[in-house]
Amino acid sequence: MPRLLDVSDDVRAEIGDEEADRLLAGDNAPGSYDCTSCRTPGDTQQERTSTVLFVGDETAVLAFAHAACLPSQVVQVNEDQLQGAVQSLGSPGADASAEAPPAQAVLGVTSGLILINGDLHPALVVEPTGPISRPGAQSGGDDFLPLLIEQGFMPLPELAQAPRSLPGWSVLLAMGRLHAVLQPGTGGAPGQVAWWQAHQPLVVTEGWRAAANKTQTVLVFAAPVGSIGRQPREDLLRDALDKAAANGRLVAAAMPLAGT
Known part of the structure; x- marks a missing residue:
């Protein structure tokens, strides 16, 4: 049965006309799916659906999104981020939460944008809504x-220089919106999982x-609950960070940037 799919020219160029036509005809497209953007259920037979192709250095993964959430597009990610990123963004029932292990x-x-040593740096400031205790504490x-x-x-102790890089972590953007902060897989598992992911992609x-x-x-800066607050301007945000x-x-x- 034909599906209500949008396949952009960029996606078609990557997967080929034959595969694109099979998707549109319903041969290889799912009926139901979890939107790769908002992670709520979708149905390719009932609502417009975008094909989103995550492309790494050697492999690619095709995902699906509500057309109202994302247009059909190709998203470039590093190979070692590909599986974890797609798995994290496709997890059903997720909210704007994070596992600050454990x-x-x-x-x-x-x-x-935070000014450090004369240079402007793109920054994210993370603050929980309540205290986090270790399990069993x-x-x-x-x-x-x-x-x-x-x-x-x-x-x-002060914002005199930029912090060092954290191996295995990255910040994921797609179509200019913030989707997730990714961390290495637990237990030595390859790839990455979401440490934090947006319920709806955040506009920057x-x-x-x-x-x-x-x-x-x-x-990426992080502080305990009550340390920063929701600051309406970047100068006030910087003051709160300094304090x-x-x-x-x-x-x-x-963290390196993944996506664009």
Whole structure:
């Protein structure tokens, strides 16, 4: 049965006319799917659906999205990010949450340009909505920063220089919107999984996206609940970061940009 699929010229060029025609005819397309953007169910027989092709260095994975969420497109990702990224973005029932191993907490994420040593850096600031304790901890304290330090984030006493790169982690953008922060697979598993992923892709400013595309690196800052708050301007965000750093409540890492 024919499907209500959108196959862009770029996707068709990658998969070939024969495969594209089979998809449109319903031969190789699923009836139901989980949208790779918002992760809610979709039906190719009932609603317009976009084909989204994630392309690595050697392999490619075809995913599906509500046409209202994403247009049909090709998304370039690193080969070692491909499987984990697609799996993470396609997980059903996910919310704007993150596993700050090993505890689960809802995180707030703010984007902004941060001036460090005379250079503007695209940055994400992560702050949970409540304390995070280790499983089994009796004190009910907040272990958010120690858990992140164990993952390789570095404490920042001041914002005098950019933090070091954190191997295996990356920030995923698609069509200029923020989708996820990815971390290495657990237990030595290959690929990556989502440490945080947006319930709806987050819009970033043109300036932020241009800076990220130029440097191919995003600085990710994290602080415990109550340290930063939702700041309406970048200068206020920087002031809050400086205060959190001075109080020993800020960790950070540099991560490569995945996607565009």
